[in-house]
Amino acid sequence: MKRFIFSLVGFVFFSTSGWANHSNHMNFNQGHSFIFMEKGIEFSVFQDGQFDFYLPNYGPNVNVGFSSSNLTFSFNTGFNYNPYVQYDAYGAVIQIQNTPIFYDRFGRVNQVGNVLIYYNNYGFVSRIGGMQVFYRSNVFWRQRGFINHFNRRYVWRPWHRYYALPPAQYCLLSPHPYRQYYRLVRHIYYRPYRNNVRHFNFNRHNPHIRKRANRSNQ
Secondary structure, three states: OOOHHHHHHHHHHHHHHEEEEEEOOOOOOHHEEEEEEEEOOOEEOOOHHHHOOOOOOOOOOOOOOOOOOOOOOOOOOOOOHHHHHEEEEOEEEEEOOHHHHHHHHOOOOEEOOOOEEEEEEOOOOEEOOOEEEEEEEEEEEEEOOOOOOOOOOOOHHHHHHHOOOOOOHHHOOOOOOOOOOOOOOOOOOOOOOOOOOOOOOOOOOOOOOOOEOOOOOO
8 A cells, every 4th residue: 555655656756747856056046947848859948947958860869878977968068050040140049950938028938949938027938838827936836738649748857956057158149129129031941051150149128239140151
């Protein structure tokens, strides 16, 4: 009977949570992320609207011998995904191959492919796809529903705990609606980009920011 109760508790925890717990020294209070697959890409969206991602077909094989000593696998942990990523003038990732990424006016990601993301009045993720997220005193409490048909149930993987927030100098969040009138240009992805470099613009509060996307030689 005790074994049954223990198994039931474990099943409920891993099957209904839909999120992975991260301890990040840069922002510990917002150290939870929601992990899901979209168009063959694994995304890790943090509560505050920042995100990380991993390309299974083009990144390192994390299923074989993954350990904490080999943490360079995702975009924010330092793996070079420049051949597959399009940036805008702010340095934001706006497309991974042909999967578009959208942001709200404050720099929070609000759409990944076909997955829409919404926020509450405190700036935390309140809905991601078909999954509602609930908080108590701004602390994650529970969730209801599932992100999409491909992510009905969260399955923990060893590398999930190592998804990271971007370095402070690459943080796109701002209390000012700097992206409100920004118009970007997306390019159709045909093949890996050559000499693609991320140019980050620190002056996010300038309303006359240049309205161009970073063009990469193909």
